[in-house]
Amino acid sequence: MTRPARPLAVFAALVAAVAVALAPEALGPFHIRVLQFFFFSAALATAWNLLGGYAGYWSFGHMAFIGIGAFAAAHYAMAFGGGGAGPASMIAPVAVGALSAGGVALVIAYPLLRLRGIYFAIAMLGVSQIAAELTNNVGVLKGGIGVFLPSPTPAGMPPERFFYYLFAVLLGLCLLIAWAIRRTRFGYALLAIREDEDTAMMLGVATERWKIAAFVLSATLTGTAGAIYGYSLGYFTTYSVFRLDFSLNMIVFCLIGGIGTLWGPTIGAALLLFLTQVLLSRFLDVHLMITGALVVATVLLMPGGILRAVGELPRLRPKREGGT
Amino acid sequence: MDLFLQTALNGLVLGGIFSLAAVGFSLIFGVIGIVNLTHGVFVVAGAYLALVLHDSFGIDPLIGVLPIGAVLFAVGYAYQRTIIHWAVSRASVEASLVVTFGMAMVFRNLLQLWFGPDVQAITPSYGFQSVAIGEIRIDVVRLAALGASMVILLALALMLARTHFGRAMRAVAQQPLAASLCGLDVRRIFGLTFGMSAALAGASGAIIGIVQPFSAATEVAWTLNAFVVVVLGGIGSPAGALIGGLLLGLINAFTAQYVGPALTQAMMFLVLVGMLLLRPQGILGAAYGETR
Numbered sequence: 001m002t003r004p005a006r007p008l009a010v011f012a013a014l015v016a017a018v019a020v021a022l023a024p025e026a027l028g029p030f031h032i033r034v035l036q037f038f039f040f041s042a043a044l045a046t047a048w049n050l051l052g053g054y055a056g057y058w059s060f061g062h063m064a065f066i067g068i069g070a071f072a073a074a075h076y077a078m079a080f081g082g083g084g085a086g087p088a089s090m091i092a093p094v095a096v097g098a099l100s101a102g103g104v105a106l107v108i109a110y111p112l113l114r115l116r117g118i119y120f121a122i123a124m125l126g127v128s129q130i131a132a133e134l135t136n137n138v139g140v141l142k143g144g145i146g147v148f149l150p151s152p153t154p155a156g157m158p159p160e161r162f163f164y165y166l167f168a169v170l171l172g173l174c175l176l177i178a179w180a181i182r183r184t185r186f187g188y189a190l191l192a193i194r195e196d197e198d199t200a201m202m203l204g205v206a207t208e209r210w211k212i213a214a215f216v217l218s219a220t221l222t223g224t225a226g227a228i229y230g231y232s233l234g235y236f237t238t239y240s241v242f243r244l245d246f247s248l249n250m251i252v253f254c255l256i257g258g259i260g261t262l263w264g265p266t267i268g269a270a271l272l273l274f275l276t277q278v279l280l281s282r283f284l285d286v287h288l289m290i291t292g293a294l295v296v297a298t299v300l301l302m303p304g305g306i307l308r309a310v311g312e313l314p315r316l317r318p319k320r321e322g323g324t
Numbered sequence: 325m326d327l328f329l330q331t332a333l334n335g336l337v338l339g340g341i342f343s344l345a346a347v348g349f350s351l352i353f354g355v356i357g358i359v360n361l362t363h364g365v366f367v368v369a370g371a372y373l374a375l376v377l378h379d380s381f382g383i384d385p386l387i388g389v390l391p392i393g394a395v396l397f398a399v400g401y402a403y404q405r406t407i408i409h410w411a412v413s414r415a416s417v418e419a420s421l422v423v424t425f426g427m428a429m430v431f432r433n434l435l436q437l438w439f440g441p442d443v444q445a446i447t448p449s450y451g452f453q454s455v456a457i458g459e460i461r462i463d464v465v466r467l468a469a470l471g472a473s474m475v476i477l478l479a480l481a482l483m484l485a486r487t488h489f490g491r492a493m494r495a496v497a498q499q500p501l502a503a504s505l506c507g508l509d510v511r512r513i514f515g516l517t518f519g520m521s522a523a524l525a526g527a528s529g530a531i532i533g534i535v536q537p538f539s540a541a542t543e544v545a546w547t548l549n550a551f552v553v554v555v556l557g558g559i560g561s562p563a564g565a566l567i568g569g570l571l572l573g574l575i576n577a578f579t580a581q582y583v584g585p586a587l588t589q590a591m592m593f594l595v596l597v598g599m600l601l602l603r604p605q606g607i608l609g610a611a612y613g614e615t616r
Contacts, residue, residue: 111601118359118421122551123600126593133590244544248425255422285437292429296407299423303415 020168024161032160038273039167040229044246045253045265046174047221051214052251053260054187056194057113060121061128062222062250065101067242069223070230071135073097074147087162090152094227101223102216104131109212116197125247132242143238149231163232170228171266174221179262190214194260252291256298258305267306326459331581332574337466339573340566341535344473345528345546346553347480347565348521354560355497355517357417358408361424363550364543365431366396366522370529371446371538372439378446385446385530386472392530393523400522403427404515428543435540446533469531476527481562493517497560552596558606567607 024032044062052058073093080092108127115123135143153162181187189210192200201207230236249272250265257268272294276287302309349363373392374385411423453464484490495503496513504510532538532546549572557568572592579591599606 112597115600115604119555119600119604122548122555123597125548126597129593130590130597133587137584137586137590251422286433288429288436289433292426292433295426296423296430299415299419299426300407300410303419 017172021165024164029158029160032164034273034277036160036164036167036232037277038269039164039171040225041249041253041273042266042269043167043171043174043225044222045250045257045269046171046178047218047225048250049254049260049265050178050181050190050221051218053254053264054181054190054194055211055214056260057116057211057215058121058251059124059218059247060251061124061126061247062218063242063244063247064124064128064131065105065219065222066226066229066246067128067131067135067238068104069094069097069101069226070233070236070241071097071141071143071147072100072223073227073230074149074236075141077149078147086154087152089150090228090231093149094224094231097227097230098220098224101226102220105216105219106212109215110208113208113211113215128242128244128247132238135242136238146235146237148235149233151234152231159232163228166228166232167225170225175262175266177217177221182262186210186213191260252295254305256294256305258307258309261305261307264305264307271306327581330460331577333460333462335574335577336570337462337470337573338576339570340470340473341528341532341569342549342553342572343566343569344476345525345532346550346569347477347562348524348528349547349550350554350557350560350562350565351517351524352521353554355493356404356514358412358420358424359551360518360521361421361547362403362428362431363521363525364545364547365428365435366400366525367529367532367546368435368538368540368543369399369431370396370526371533372435372444372529373526374530374533375439375444375446378448384448385534386468389472389476389527389530392526396526397519397523399519401515401519403522404518405511408518409511409514428547432540432543435543439540441539441541443537443539444533445537448534465534469535472531473528476524477562477566480524484562489516552592555596555599555604555606558608561608564606564608571607 023035027035044066048059048062073096076096077089077093081089112120112123112127132143135141137144151159153159181190189200189205189207192203192205193207193211197207226241230241233240249269253268253272254260254265255268256272257266258264272291275294276290280287280290298305345367348366349360352358352360352363370392373395374388377383377388377391378385407423407427408420411420415423448465450464450468454461455464455467456462484494492503492508492513493516495506496508496510496517500510503513529538553565553568553572555568556571557566558564575592575595576588579585579588583591
């Protein structure tokens, strides 16, 4: 699947970057916010995809890392201050948030990754529930009363535009990492784990180490997104960052776009968010039904997601179907 | 001491209801190998049907269990023969996880549109009576709910052990191919298993309705509870569901009493994760051997 980077691809990426940079000039605050949320969701889905798509370990509890990232950042900022003003004040707290999420992942990785399939998925769900309830009920963590993060927006810039750029950069970073991984030994090891973990282990792939690496990397990126999301909220309590629908959306976006592909999560997020936030923004009552029906239809009609369905049309039928 | 006994009793009563709510999930997991994330919706649908029967026709939920079970049996059978079957045959058994998840969202939304998002409760005439044994008190509703759960679980266990259909179901669970070579219609048995599971879920929902408040959004909790019960007790058998359910009920009651009512979920999942790591097959193990 991997191809050498072509000048055309580099050119397309540059065009996309320029379009993203200039878009806010032409759009109103509402649409900037929708795009901002799209970048955030796509970045999360891409991070989830590193573990869920490449390695085939579906986590149903990635919201834990969003929450841990956001709360760690807030507690660091409240205790030590950001250092500097404006955007620079974000750097240390966001780094702390990201490292905390990655650190927690590192601690739970070894026991949890011994579980497979649905058991891993549900165990992760359990971990996220435990993290949320502890944050909410342990007094020091202040999840119940909420925490504050100072606004990092530079003077004279609307906050939605600032976070729009921030999340766009984050999505770019996630995509770059996902693209790079696919081209290295790391990526091949993860795909081998997804296809047949026991055989991979037998053939000398250090499955344990690669799985843990993918898990920690995925958690760190999710934690980064969570910390920045915390900044965009300014004030938040447990359940504004530990949201079950975040966990689920990451999976749904990947699934609809094409799980385990580079662009699948982004395409899935774009499609579903456009549908629910823009086209059907007046029909809040039926969002859940539409999302559910889309998921079912995607699995029944194109089990590999949109990208694979489109990619496979001209070719012969592949030997294997979709991911795990 | 009385507090301890009272807590234990509350936990066991709650656990009996958890067992019934989980046994259908366990059956599908054991026999067909599918994790049915629509399970909680069937439970809540049963509760809503009981509410309608009680408020509009004055039928007691414990009697309503029968018609509700019949309706949900038909729904479950049709559901397996169409969507679940398509998902398994076109994609994979894993894909069915996602499909049932999507269908749960659709069904939950439908329930919300029909009945509204408010929390509902059924209050039968005997709703506020209780019996006392020494210092320990128990509500009549909870006692009735527990009794009904035990009767249904026992009936299911007898059916699995003694009837032809029960044997056929266990045969299909162990070796679908061999079972079909012996002349069993595997697809029909899958459908009937799903129907039965939905009927059991609906019956448990009717019973839950008189004990606890419910809304469409609580379906997630019932699906998760079912999963935890199955992991604790063991897959596929009524006995496993009973043990897992009682254990979960005790964990809930004791955590709420001695640790803090807000931490029951955390404690439940802590035990779940610990159990998955130490004894992933559950206390009683999988009912149908190593074939799954």
